[in-house]
Amino acid sequence: MYGNDFPADDTSSGLLGEVEAAETALREAAERGRHGAAGADPAAYFAEVIAADQKVEPRDWMPEAYRATLIRQIAQHAHSEIIGMQPEGNWITRAPSLKRKAILLAKVQDEAGHGLYLYAAAETLGVSRDELVDLLLAGRQKYSSIFNYPTLSWADMGTIGWLVDGAAIVNQVPLCRCSYGPYARAMIRICKEESFHQRQGYELLHTLAHGTPAQREMAQDSVNRWWYPSLAMFGPPDTDSTHSAQSMAWKIKRFSNDELRQRFVDMCVGQAEVLGLTLPDPALCWNDERGGYDFTQPDYAELMRVIKGAGPCNRQRMEHRRRAHREGAWVRAAAAAYAAKQASKKEQASKKEKVA
Amino acid sequence: MTAHVEQTGPEPVPTAPGTTSAVPGMTPAAPKPVTKRFEFVLGLADDALVAAQRLAEWCTRGPEMEEDIALANIALDQLGAARLLLTYAGELEGAGRDEDALAYRRDDREFRNCLLVELPNGDFAVTMAKLFFLAAYQVPLYTALAGCGDERLAAIGAKARKESAYHLEHASLWVRRLGDGTDESHRRMQAAVDEVWPYLHELLTPDPAAPVDPATLRADFDSVVSRVLSEATLTVPETSWTPAGGRNGLHTEHLSYLLAELQVLHRAHPGASW
């Protein structure tokens, strides 16, 4: 499937189908092989690889700006997964049934895994995870603004799965076709797992929406609070987006913020109807001409404030992360000391053996 | 290893006060046939449930991101075992209580877990000490259950044994590293072992009538514990204090808080499904 990353609307294939298509495309591109070699003109060779929809791999020559863009984007993505564990982690010990407790714990654990897959992908670009973590903890690299909102009720576990993971998937499915191999492969793995996240959230919310009046109210209140922050996850409108054009040319990014946001809204409307919940936007209305829903844009000034640190939970999230890092220092030091002792023991033993 | 294995079916014995009628000549309205086996299974279930809850508290707080994942995995295993055991306990009881009724609608006096699992997490050393001793107990216990005459318990034991073997391996790995790591980690690990040690007595208290008599697990337990502690350059504490009571519903002050958090949402919406 070339030239059209979004297959025709087919309810049976859904997002998982697109991830699989991306994986197939990745294999096909690999099989097409690469003619010629990065001889005298590596820049031309790089351009050819991108043009042929093939993957750039860690040791290939690449423009410094390409490398820097990827590091920034992958790191930010990794930080988001790690910080993103906190809002949901907040409810694990209070989950109202043992089944939901197991599901939520597994989900939050997955997010930690996503963070680690992504740090690993970033490291192939010649930056260490420790450096990236330090940048996060020093407040010099960002994470998704959505995680600076509080989880105030159990229904938020459903809404986050449905809307936040849902928005993440819409954002991330095209990244499965990103031109940088390790990032594309990490994204394929992640998107497959994200599908579980979205479905568990949707099912949770569906149960609440069809439960007692109090549960229903909890569900609606939650959707009311998360709808606009979820729309803001796609970033500023295209007119203000600084990184988009170059990233599109490099095939790091394949759709603009507004295109993805529109796609997300179009998906959510029908899903909300099935839930029996209302999206908090009176202006929401089908536009036949555009073939999509008209909707109220999120408050981008609020988005910028939250990104700059003035969201409800920025300080709390960062302090939580710093504290875990700080309080774990003695454990990491112990592991390093133990490893060093064992290594020197081994060395001495092998010396003795040689003497004998 | 050897273990006493009960071969007969569940036999009703009146226990817990309040479950039998106190008024002579009157039939109790809803007699609960509390069996010895029900109490035993409930004890194992509550051990696993409370351990899972404590381990889950670590989520997002681990000393390494990798360890966050490991602790969550172990918590999921314990939770999985708890669910199977609670479900079975509910069936043995025959009063129509499912896993959630048992987990969410009992008070601390009705919990049958050992005190060890309800102790607060403390630092990473205390958590690893608790996990290490719990796994050193659960491995031979589940192994014995896997060979017992009760089919359900045997199946649960066979599954949980493998998981516990991994928990034991993981906890031992950390006990060795912390014990034989830096001066600070050694000090913390030894302090953790000292803190937790008195609570081990309760785990192995003889109970000849149980499907598996805990006393029969002592040989396996002692050999693993002494081997790992010595590899970790840790010393076995000397103490004559032997706190107990969990199996009879007499807990530390900590359990009530743990349950308050575990049960708060469920209890706020009586009759709701989730």
Next chain:
Amino acid sequence: MSEYSEPTSQPGGAPPAPLWEVFVRARRGLAHTHVGSLHAADAELALHNARDLYTRRQEGVSIWVLPAAAITASSPDEKDAFFDPAADKVYRHPTFYEVPEGAAHL
């Protein structure tokens, strides 16, 4: 991110844990395949971390972790305790969830 920031690397703190490449054999009959990397202070920890990170959904029956020079493999007789526990975590797979009728794009 926020208006205040503080230095976080502790002077005299532990050296960063080394990087390990992870190889997983998905099924008997297939070769080990590179799946990614992780950090761990030593081989034993690296194996544990690899198991938890890369085989949460029964993706493997055997793991290798490879530091700069040496390969360490998970031994076959540990396989049961190592890999079986993931078998019952059905809720990790999206097909575990019922998608209500009419809900699309999930």
